[in-house]
Amino acid sequence: MELAEAKLKFIEAWGKLGSEWGINRTMAQVHALLMISPEALTTEEVMAELSISRGNANMTLRDLIDWGLVEKQHKTGERKEFFYAEKDVWTIARRVAEERKKRELTPIIKILDQLGAVEGDAKDPAYKTFKTTVTDINKLANNVNKTLDTMLKAEENWFFGSILKVFK
Amino acid sequence: MELAEAKLKFIEAWGKLGSEWGINRTMAQVHALLMISPEALTTEEVMAELSISRGNANMTLRDLIDWGLVEKQHKTGERKEFFYAEKDVWTIARRVAEERKKRELTPIIKILDQLGAVEGDAKDPAYKTFKTTVTDINKLANNVNKTLDTMLKAEENWFFGSILKVFK
DNA sequence: CTTTATTTTCATTTTTTTTTGAAAGTTTAA
DNA sequence: TTAAACTTTCAAAAAAAAATGAAAATAAAG
Structure with a gap:
């Protein structure tokens, strides 16, 4: 299997599992995406990867931060915020x-x-x-x-x- | 607290907990109702206690049976089916x-x-x-x-x- | 059989949850 | 300041999930 295909399958599976356990599917998918990303991603990137709106991405990322699963990062020189998921x-x-x-x-x-x-x-x-x-x-x-x-x-x-x- | 009030609160709380864990609220409520009932109940009784429709009661009871949490009982002389919940x-x-x-x-x-x-x-x-x-x-x-x-x-x-x- | 009681199904409606997107808010840099 | 870059909010729309109820199916009784 190719990495790109595997990523999609993982995000889908994690989203499904989340929704079965009372966790918003999109939140679980964003979590999955960040867990398999070596680098922190911007809101724009999350939006693009999962085809979700800005509002949705923003709220979901905030929820993940509240759960202690994701942290906001700032890169010097960059004005945008970056999001990085705990991987352990x-x-x-x-x-x-x-x-x-x-x-x-x-x-x-x-x-x-x-x-x-x-x-x-x-x-x-x-x-x-x-x-x-x-x-x-x-x-x-x-x-x-x-x-x-x-x-x-x-x-x-x-x-x-x-x-x-x-x-x- | 009165028993009647406590029952309602228990059913409500169990329903809420269920929905937080990806279990249909009504299914959790029917389960709660049967758990606190010393006797097996009929579909009619479940419908009346929780103000739900026949179709909903029927499907929910079937699901609870599939989960192994409720069993169907038949009483001699009675034509109706009775539902009894595991209590341990x-x-x-x-x-x-x-x-x-x-x-x-x-x-x-x-x-x-x-x-x-x-x-x-x-x-x-x-x-x-x-x-x-x-x-x-x-x-x-x-x-x-x-x-x-x-x-x-x-x-x-x-x-x-x-x-x-x-x-x- | 035929009738009646009871259960099951499922297309439709209702409710709940989730998503959108544009406006408002905030921060940074010039 | 002001303006551009970026983030947040939230009313409205869309999607998903759950509930209804009447018709169909089944089962028991006469």
């Missing part, structure tokens, strides 16, 4: 985990805590089932939370090395 | 992991394998960056794959018990 996959995975934890896990745990305080008749099956389900989900969420905390502090090696042996 | 959170987590692995992880690994075979000049930075990025993502994906395999075979205890101590 372990760092990428950690940043994504960190953001989703903050944006989604923490809020849902807060709600589950509130719902755990529901009042009702201990003999009512509807009450019992509700309470048990919410409590169990809360426990699981807290375990995921703790595991992520550990993971976020850990070294790359944690995942690529020893961890797997523990479960053999 | 560890089983739910496993089923979801299993399905997403099959639907998303396996396909992307296949593509990454193909892209790893890209031909090019070993001195071209564009080629090098592409190759490195794709290879690294492939390695990570394979590690996630292996970890999931282990997890899927493991006991509930794996997650709720010992595992966390390993990382202390």
Whole structure:
């Protein structure tokens, strides 16, 4: 396969995967494009490569910066801004985990805590089932939370090395 | 908080979480409703509780069955079908992991394998960056794959018990 | 069979999400 | 200053996703 073709396929696949996980397809595609670019790109280049509008490129790049996956660079003599993507996959995975934890896990745990305080008749099956389900989900969420905390502090090696042996 | 209010909040929160993770909001809500129902519900009941159409309820319930999260039940003397949700959170987590692995992880690994075979000049930075990025993502994906395999075979205890101590 | 209850399908409509592009805003350099 | 280069915003348009509902299909009962 040619590089040009492979690039297109990678961008397409990454975009699809992103959209399956609730991430805007274009954002995932811009991320893919920058990940495989050795050099930082300008907004113009991103627009041209992916055939997207200026507004879209700008907003998407800002979102990627908010996710900690892309950084703005300035080149001396150049007036334009350049965008460069983090390329270490372990760092990428950690940043994504960190953001989703903050944006989604923490809020849902807060709600589950509130719902755990529901009042009702201990003999009512509807009450019992509700309470048990919410409590169990809360426990699981807290375990995921703790595991992520550990993971976020850990070294790359944690995942690529020893961890797997523990479960053999 | 009253049970009725708590139920609504739970259904709403579960629907929101689902949509953030690429799962149709209504599907997540139907799942939430069934998880907190001690008894299996009919299509009619699901329609009424969530104010959704028959077609929507039917398709959503079928999807939940495909995900292995809900089962159809038949009651003697009753002609209607009843729907009952798995309530063990560890089983739910496993089923979801299993399905997403099959639907998303396996396909992307296949593509990454193909892209790893890209031909090019070993001195071209564009080629090098592409190759490195794709290879690294492939390695990570394979590690996630292996970890999931282990997890899927493991006991509930794996997650709720010992595992966390390993990382202390 | 025939009727009736129930489930499924899918073309159409509605809603939600994403994208566009032009105007407004900002920064830099002369 | 002023003007050109560049970035950001956001109302409107387009596209994508989800929901509706009535007709078709299926299944059970008489």
